[in-house]
Amino acid sequence: MTSASEVVVRQRAEVVPRAATITRQRRRRLRRIAWNVVGLAVFVVLVFPVFWMISTAFKPDTEINAFSPTWFSSHPTLQHFRDAIARPYFWDVVKNSLIIVGAVVALSMVVAFLAAVALAKYRFTGNKLFVVLVIGILMLPQAGLVIPLYVVLAKYHLTNHLLGLVFTHLVILLPFAVWTLRGFILGIPKELEEAAMVDGSSRLGAFTRILLPLVAPGLVATSVFVFITSWNEYIFANVILTDQQNQTLTVWLSYFYGTSRETDWGGLMAASTLTAIPVVIFFLLVQRKIAFGLTAGAVKA
């Protein structure tokens, strides 16, 4: 039934939805702006203590101890940063921290991912027992383990050695990584997995080829946690590494407030600011992997 009225109706049907789309778009943009404002407000409140730390790092000593606090320094100075870097063994300590954390992240991610795949995807005797063991280790209070662990490392001649700390951090962080990655893998919808099984490749091959991209955001989140925990870990690093040139940044930081005299607050804040920089760099490098749309195309493959 083609008639002029029908053509008009069809044309009107094309025009009306466009107007509705425009208002919907405007509403979406307004909503986005509102959320952005909320986001910025949250940012300011959340980051304030970090801002305070950085702002203090630039203040001269007289301002730091002043009776009324000031937001920004009126005479900002780089002296604290210079003093911090000039402290004995600063660059050795940076190198040590980077080596340890690099090894711990690389090793723990590979080893934990393999174990997590086994626990999440394979049925075998001892699966449940192993999972319970992993979470059990996580529940142990660390304070009690320090001295016995030191005794073990002393037997292996690994005290005062970076490798000793790497193994210690692995032991602390592997259970966490396995537990978390297993959870991420379990969360992947079955449809995406089953798509991979069709082409007849081995189970393990399918898992690594399909699972890895799907679980990438989880891997990144876990690796950031491992990075930060290892970077900031103090108790074991302090006990195991006794020579100052073998120590990590966190232990080096403790020398700022460990004297019997006054604490160098400006120096401590400057040093802490420096300590945070590699973490932020690492995160900025990997953060792009936590993004939507990574899983798009997996089903089609």
Next chain:
Amino acid sequence: MTVAAEATAHRSRRRPRLKRIAQASIPYLLILPVILVITAILGYPLYKLATLSFQQYGLAELIQRKGVWIGLDNYSSVLHDEIFWRTLLRTVIFTAANVVLTIGIGTLLAFLLVRVSSLVRVLLTAGLVLVWSMPAVVAVQVWFWMTNFQNGILNHVLTQLHVGDYSQHDWYATTFWKLAMVTLLIVWGAIPFVTITVYAGLAQVPRELVEAAEIDGAGPLRVFRDVTYPILKPIFLILTSLSIIWDFGVFTQPYLLIGSSHVDTSNYLMGVYVFIEGYAHSDFGRGAAISLLMLLMVATMSIFYVRRMVKMGEAAR
């Protein structure tokens, strides 16, 4: 069956046992590295922790490397200590408050991250990582500074905003406020992990499934219930179980923020209690007993979530 398929089936029939053994051993090989590392380093400490708890083991015994076997005396002395039970109750309430706040606020922030534009998102995530990256000792110092009654910025801001006269207000005057400040500090430090993990979980939600559900006419709440939540469920279970474990045994923040000269039996938390009663007094046997009791408590508190997680693995296969 095609010729090729028949040939494949025939080949797998010819070496079935070898292939089956190889297939079956794969999971064990995968978990082997973890088992090796943990046994080699943690095996002896775990054994020592257990045996120490049944011994009288102080500094002198540590030096002589020989303890005195006293059976369950350590446990009985701890369990008969009124301070232990009061501390336990206080810690349970403290843990509950911390976990609820951490997971709640963290999840809300993760949803906020979804809704903001990408520039604000990068800013927020960078901010979260900055917060996350502050070592606990530094965070405590900064926090104490901000809240101290003499020249803390918190009092300054509150007074300026005319919320009230907060000049020289001591935020650590009562036990409740001491622990409240510690809670604030811990929740603040724990939010980034929750937010980023939940956000990563949300990123794993495939867009196709969401769009498919929306095309079928589902509103945002149903999309959440049917598509998002099942994927996020294991993540929430993990985050809750981890938060319970960590908040129950926390030591650095309460000990340093309340200050070693103000920490006493009226504001002990389990992490501080085990440190002072066990290790500061060099009573390692008692410390080991308390540690194992703490393990038991934490296991009890988190059993609900842990069992769900363990069962989830079986259902998925």
Next chain:
Amino acid sequence: MNIRIFAAAALVAALSVVAVGVSGASGGSAANTLTVWLQVDAQSGWPEVVAAANAQFKAQNPGWNVDVQYQTWGTHLSKFDATLAGGNSPDVIEMGNTEMTKYMAAGAFQDLAGVSFPNQSTWLAGLAASGRYGGKLYGVPYYAGSRVVTYRTDLFKQVNAKIPTSQNEFIALARKIGTKNSAKSFSPVYIAGTDWYVAMSFVADYGGKIAMTRKGKWVGTLDKPAALAGLAAYKRFFDASSRAQKTTDEAHPQPYDVIAQGNAASTYGAGWFTCCVGDYKSKVAQFVMPSHTKGQPIPGFLGGSDLAVPIGANKTAAAAWISAFTDNASMSVLRAKGNIPNTTSLLGNSVNERAARKSWFVPTSKNWINVENGNVLRTMLSRILTGKSSIKDAASVASDNITFTLNQ
């Protein structure tokens, strides 16, 4: 992403372990290395003394190396415990004088009898006492710091003050300063409420003691008349001159910060406070805190360090290094840096040193540290100053607590 890339990642991981194993500093030590644990104060304060001692030791003992590992006060004891358990403790360790007793009683150190150390006959009594236990010598006095009154010369001049020579004179002076500077948060003499080092100085001034041994058992003696008189004198002094919080300790806030902020005319604390009074650095000076008896100094708490030789160490080598480190040359340098040397033969007439001539020490019981950790004295002072308990009641409770804890 296929299995090959995965294998490559695993290989990289394995290689990184090897790299870490190869790099990283030396895990093993040379055949003859003397490991010395000193606190970081030496590294920043008198590194030349350490270097000189090392050189002297190496010259006298060829084939030996010295590895000085600097520690921090908060954690060095737990690290020491770990090394004792692991069997690789240092050869020489610096211990705080209040930390010694517990470790001496547990058998952590070697008996140094028979070794002759420089100036052994004139060691400072207060320090030397902390190194002796059960009739044996375990610790060699290293150095000490005393407490003095740091004051603002401009505020004192404002009231035409003379340096007080008795507590009553000081109280009168404080009142005069208080009238001239009547701000609510201003203290003529800033003393933190629970600063038990100051309070116990007052107790010692009246002949009181924290605890004494009677027939081999410890008895808390804060409830005896002498101690009570001292506590009453402390309360009188505090009420007249300090606006500090009655429940706060001597580190929160730091007294030098209070002066720097303009909220105190003086304070009674460590001698090095002059470093950190901000804008008033040129306007501060020091004098010895007076006793209630005119012309006498109050007995001060001597905070200091000893050097000990843990079991398992090479005693001869360790003792030789200690001798090199505590000889007259080293002590002179330490004294020049504002510390109190370990021998009366080198004591001069600086304010710091005059204040050190009379001192008191905590009970030498291995459980004393538990009394400190339990904040027994702080609680007592807090209750006395806030009026929650009478002096007699609070002291009685504390005394019983101390008796119980010390005899555990």
